[in-house]
Amino acid sequence: MTDIHRPAERRxxxxxxxxxxxxxxxxxxxxxxxxxxxxxEPTLRRVRASIKALGFVPSAPARQLRGGSGRSxxxxxxxxxxxxxxxxxxxxxxxxxxEQLLLVLCSSGDSIEKEAHYLQIxxxxxxxxxxxxxxxxxxxxLVELRRRGIGxxxxxxxxxxxxxxxxxxxxxxGGELAGAHLLSLGHxxxxxxxxxxxxxxxxxxxxxLVKAVRAAGLDPDEVITEITLPALxxxxxxAALERLPARGGPTALFCVNDTVAxxxxxxxxxxxxxxxxxxxxxxxxxxxFAALLSPALTSVRQPKHQLGQAAAELLLTDARGDSGHWHxxxxxxxxxxxxxxxxx
Amino acid sequence: MTDIHRPAERRxxxxxxxxxxxxxxxxxxxxxxxxxxxxxEPTLRRVRASIKALGFVPSAPARQLRGGSGRSxxxxxxxxxxxxxxxxxxxxxxxxxxEQLLLVLCSSGDSIEKEAHYLQIxxxxxxxxxxxxxxxxxxxxLVELRRRGIGxxxxxxxxxxxxxxxxxxxxxxGGELAGAHLLSLGHxxxxxxxxxxxxxxxxxxxxxLVKAVRAAGLDPDEVITEITLPALxxxxxxAALERLPARGGPTALFCVNDTVAxxxxxxxxxxxxxxxxxxxxxxxxxxxFAALLSPALTSVRQPKHQLGQAAAELLLTDARGDSGHWHxxxxxxxxxxxxxxxxx
DNA sequence: CGCAGATATTGAAATGTTTCAACTAGCTTG
DNA sequence: CAAGCTAGTTGAAACATTTCAATATCTGCG
Numbered sequence: 001m002t003d004i005h006r007p008a009e010r011r012x013x014x015x016x017x018x019x020x021x022x023x024x025x026x027x028x029x030x031x032x033x034x035x036x037x038x039x040x041e042p043t044l045r046r047v048r049a050s051i052k053a054l055g056f057v058p059s060a061p062a063r064q065l066r067g068g069s070g071r072s073x074x075x076x077x078x079x080x081x082x083x084x085x086x087x088x089x090x091x092x093x094x095x096x097x098x099e100q101l102l103l104v105l106c107s108s109g110d111s112i113e114k115e116a117h118y119l120q121i122x123x124x125x126x127x128x129x130x131x132x133x134x135x136x137x138x139x140x141x142l143v144e145l146r147r148r149g150i151g152x153x154x155x156x157x158x159x160x161x162x163x164x165x166x167x168x169x170x171x172x173x174g175g176e177l178a179g180a181h182l183l184s185l186g187h188x189x190x191x192x193x194x195x196x197x198x199x200x201x202x203x204x205x206x207x208x209l210v211k212a213v214r215a216a217g218l219d220p221d222e223v224i225t226e227i228t229l230p231a232l233x234x235x236x237x238x239a240a241l242e243r244l245p246a247r248g249g250p251t252a253l254f255c256v257n258d259t260v261a262x263x264x265x266x267x268x269x270x271x272x273x274x275x276x277x278x279x280x281x282x283x284x285x286x287x288x289f290a291a292l293l294s295p296a297l298t299s300v301r302q303p304k305h306q307l308g309q310a311a312a313e314l315l316l317t318d319a320r321g322d323s324g325h326w327h328x329x330x331x332x333x334x335x336x337x338x339x340x341x342x343x344x
Numbered sequence: 345m346t347d348i349h350r351p352a353e354r355r356x357x358x359x360x361x362x363x364x365x366x367x368x369x370x371x372x373x374x375x376x377x378x379x380x381x382x383x384x385e386p387t388l389r390r391v392r393a394s395i396k397a398l399g400f401v402p403s404a405p406a407r408q409l410r411g412g413s414g415r416s417x418x419x420x421x422x423x424x425x426x427x428x429x430x431x432x433x434x435x436x437x438x439x440x441x442x443e444q445l446l447l448v449l450c451s452s453g454d455s456i457e458k459e460a461h462y463l464q465i466x467x468x469x470x471x472x473x474x475x476x477x478x479x480x481x482x483x484x485x486l487v488e489l490r491r492r493g494i495g496x497x498x499x500x501x502x503x504x505x506x507x508x509x510x511x512x513x514x515x516x517x518g519g520e521l522a523g524a525h526l527l528s529l530g531h532x533x534x535x536x537x538x539x540x541x542x543x544x545x546x547x548x549x550x551x552x553l554v555k556a557v558r559a560a561g562l563d564p565d566e567v568i569t570e571i572t573l574p575a576l577x578x579x580x581x582x583a584a585l586e587r588l589p590a591r592g593g594p595t596a597l598f599c600v601n602d603t604v605a606x607x608x609x610x611x612x613x614x615x616x617x618x619x620x621x622x623x624x625x626x627x628x629x630x631x632x633f634a635a636l637l638s639p640a641l642t643s644v645r646q647p648k649h650q651l652g653q654a655a656a657e658l659l660l661t662d663a664r665g666d667s668g669h670w671h672x673x674x675x676x677x678x679x680x681x682x683x684x685x686x687x688x
Numbered sequence: 689c690g691c692a693g694a695t696a697t698t699g700a701a702a703t704g705t706t707t708c709a710a711c712t713a714g715c716t717t718g
Numbered sequence: 719c720a721a722g723c724t725a726g727t728t729g730a731a732a733c734a735t736t737t738c739a740a741t742a743t744c745t746g747c748g
Contacts, residue, residue, distance in 0.1 A: 014704050025728045030706060040726060055492070060468040061405040061414065062704035065733050070405065072416075072448065072469075080437055083632075086430035093424055093451050097458070102465060104416065105449040107437050114441070121446060124404040125416075148399075234632060265636055288427075288578060292606055292613075294638030358734050369698045374736060384696060406734035410703050 013056045022050035033058060064126065069149075072102035073315060074122040074130040076115065077155075078199070080107045082232065082259060083287045084304065088155070091308020092131065099316060108135045110199065110231075116141070123150065129319035131155050131311050136198055139164065151319030155311045157200050159329045165318050166329045167311040171201050174300040174334035175208020176215075178282055181298070181336055182252045183216045185343065187280060191250035192226045193240050193260050202256055205284065209254065225250055229260065237263025241271070251279065252342070258283035258290050261297055265341070269294075280342040286335075296339035303332050357400045366394035377402060408470065413493075416446035417659060418466040418474040420459065421499075422543070424451045426576065426603060427631045428648065432499070435652020436475065443660060452479045454543065454575075460485070467494065473663035475499050475655050481542055483508065495663030499655045501544050503673045509662050510673045511655040515545050518644040518678035519552020520559075522626055525642070525680055526596045527560045529687060531624060535594035536570045537584050537604050546600055549628065553598065569594055573604065581607025585615070595623060596686070602627035602634050605641055609685070613638075624686040630679075640683035647676050 015029045022029070024047060031038050032047040039047070050056075064070045075092060077085045089105075096103050104122065108115035115135045119142075122130055129151030134142065139154070143163050146152040152164050159166030182190055192209060195202040210220045227243050229236040237260035244250060255261035261283030268275055275281050275295055283290060286301035310330050359373045366373070368391060375382050376391040383391070394400075408414045419436060421429045433449075440447050448466065452459035459479045463486075466474055473495030478486065483498070487507050490496040496508050503510030526534055536553060539546040550570070557564045571587050573580040581604035588594060599605035605627030612619055619625050619639055627634060630645035654674050 012704090016704080026705085027707085027728055027730095028726085031727085034706080038726075043726080057464075057467050059409070059470060059704055060465075061408040061470060062733090063706075064405040065403070065409055065704080065735085066706045067733090071465075075449075079434075081430060081434045083427060083430060086425060086427060089449075090423075090425045090451070093449070097451075097462075100465070102469070103449045105419075105433075105437070105447045107434070107441075118441075120401075121404075121415075121444070123401050125446070126403060126405060259632075262633060262636055269636075288603075289606060289633040289637065292609055292638060293633065293636045294640060296638060356734095360734080370735085371698060371700095371737085372696085375697085378736080382696075387696080403734055406703090407736075408703095409705085409734080410736045 013054055018050050018054060018056050021054055022047045069128040070126045072104050072127055074104045074106055074127050076106040076108055076118060076132040078108055078110050078133050084285045087304040088308040091305040092312045095309055095312035110135050112136045129315045131315050133157055151315055153311055153315040153318055165314045165327050167307055167314060169302045169332045169334050171204035172208040175205035176212045177336040178254050178300055179209040179212025187252040188223055189250040190224055190252045190254055191244055192224055193255045194226055194228055195232050195256050196228060205256055232257055232260050234259055234263030238267035241267045253279060253281045255283045258285045258287045258299055276342050276344045282342050286337050295341045295344055298339045298342040299337050301335040301337050357398055362394050362398060362400050365398055366391045413472040414470045416448050416471055418448045418450055418471050420450040420452055420462060420476040422452055422454050422477050428629045431648040432652040435649040436656045439653055439656035454479050456480045473659045475659050477501055495659055497655055497659040497662055509658045509671050511651055511658060513646040513676045513678050515548030516552040519549035520556045521680040522598050522644055523553040523556025531596040532567060533594040534568055534596045534598055535588055536568055537599045538570055538572055539576050539600050540572060549600055576601055576604050578603055578607030582611035585611045597623060597625045599627045602629045602631045602643055620686050620688045626686050630681050639685045639688055642683045642686040643681050645679040645681050
């Protein structure tokens with residue numbers, strides 16, 4: 001067993017070394033790397049051989065210093081653990097890797113401070129663009145960043161009067177679909193397991209739910225019992241069951257996303273409450289596993305892969321900073337997926 | 345409606361501008377940023393005021409150029425869409441963000457070329473370290489990268505004779521647990537829905553399964569029907585059912601991960617095959633939703649959050665390049681979670 | 689008053705690229 | 719054969735920082 005030490009800290013190779021080795025100037029090495037068509041065939045071969053022989057790897061930071069903006073874009077989500085984002089990410093990654101852009105993943109955990117901190121670091125890195133699901137309501141700091149030349153696209157969030165590009169799914173409509181569905185099944189006392197109202201998606205889904213209740217000629221305050229969860233995890237979804245009114249309690253549970261619904265289902269099963277007989281349950285997002293839960297979960301589907309791709313696409317045009325680029329907002333429509341957890 | 349144009353491409357601010365504005369030298373501005381304790385109180389205030397007034401943001405690339413290695417580490421997974429990785433990532437992110445490190449997410453999609461390409465870009469960016477689940481068997485290129493000074497930790501993969509640090513779960517043991525469980529239930533014809541054998545995890549789980557069969561005094565070739573899937577997705581899991589031998593077919597299905605099992609369950613349900621009565625099904629990973637599938641999925645649990653944290657931790661020490669650092673391998677033990685899909 | 693020792697600030701070199709004006713050779717052309 | 723091209727190559731400036739030896743200013747002391 002030999003102790004594998006890191007070799008003596010030899011200075012990293014630079015183009016100067018390559019130039020010396022190949023007997024040309026640094027300018028020529030640079031040309032070989034960036035505009036090979038300008039370099040004569042024999043020189044090209046010689047320089048490339050030297051690069052290989054020495055194991056030279058150009059320095060991205062140095063390139064960027066001279067060149068301008070970098071080759072990595074920021075993607076800020078509220079919670080990487082959330083399967084919704086895991087299903088959106090592939091759409092983003094595919095598009096970015098086509099453009100040779102690195103994906104810097106940031107998770108704000110719904111903390112405005114953590115978000116601000118990440119944004120600061122991203123700006124220092126001179127990223128050409130950022131894809132973000134903001135933690136808070138106020139997005140003026142994002143508008144400001146864009147003014148300073150960083151491409152900015154809101155992900156899963158409407159664009160606030162077209163100040164920024166945005167890709168979103170109509171959450172009000174989704175909440176409305178959910179509400180109308182539960183009401184049509186005869187439910188008149190609905191518990192809404194929601195996230196903090198500062199989160200736009202939560203507020204919007206709530207608005208849709210209220211709208212549906214009103215449209216049915218009922219009083220939202222009587223029909224809806226809203227329970228605010230500190231975090232959108234299965235654990236909190238299960239814990240929230242404790243806070244349901246004991247008597248005259250709800251007959252249906254609308255969970256603001258499938259992850260919460262997962263916890264709620266688990267909790268109900270443990271308590272021996274039959275779904276949907278004693279309690280109807282529905283989620284939101286229609287993540288991959290929703291259809292296969294026990295019982296199969298009714299949910300509101302969002303086109304997640306498309307959302308990611310569209311967002312990346314929009315970011316690319318925004319980051320390019322084409323003059324005359326108008327702020328664009330792409331809104332996808334949600335779709336109700338009725339399954340056993342509400343209509344068994 | 346006003347056309348919001350990007351403002352005239354004014355040159356980005358540098359420390360020179362700040363220095364001029366505050367009436368000090370650039371050296372002093374640098375000190376304010378990096379060693380404020382060396383700067384006199386009034387100067388400190390003045391420079392900070394100038395930074396704020398001008399909206400100066402230091403350039404990370406320039407810092408890195410002089411300073412050495414960068415502040416972002418690479419995390420290469422085989423497939424971001426896989427919920428296993430979504431559950432490992434939070435553990436990594438938490439630890440990295442504590443150290444003010446950015447997480448560059450790369451998804452190789454099991455392609456050696458895509459992996460190599462990403463690695464090349466990461467090296468150009470002078471990342472201090474990389475956390476990787478390699479796409480292929482051969483990891484000599486990773487050892488080489490480490491020799492060149494990039495911290496390297498294998499994620500979810502043993503460390504090949506301690507050439508590299510590694511964090512893994514014992515996959516052979518996991519496969520063995522699964523096999524022993526199915527055999528103990530009396531199953532004698534087991535279909536193994538596996539991934540490509542180049543993927544180490546797949547090969548190891550297979551080895552464990554074979555070991556369990558041998559331990560029971562049976563012939564692996566008779567008991568196990570292996571079906572190789574081109575990708576580990578629900579879609580492929582479902583498609584694989586078509587390839588099961590029609591007569592004398594298996595009575596149990598061991599899926600190499602829960603995502604595949606998800607697809608298999610969906611397919612069996614569509615075909616009206618009762619689980620576990622007509623066919624026992626088990627998965628691997630025990631992802632968040634496994635316990636709530638219909639029927640609840642028997643699976644082999646891996647401590648995912650811990651895995652991520654331990655990996656990040658190890659990478660930090662490896663990237664620091666403490667002299668005398670020995671290659672370390674952390675192996676977690678898997679745990680069998682028996683549920684309705686095998687023992688209803 | 690002169691000097692030692694702190695304390696605070698400066699100016700310039702160094703980092704690894706890109707870019708571009710200037711230069712060289714080798715041809716063609718009138 | 720001089721003049722004008724063209725293709726290929728060069729050398730140095732520029733980019734935004736950090737670092738560090740050198741300098742300037744102050745404080746107290748003999």
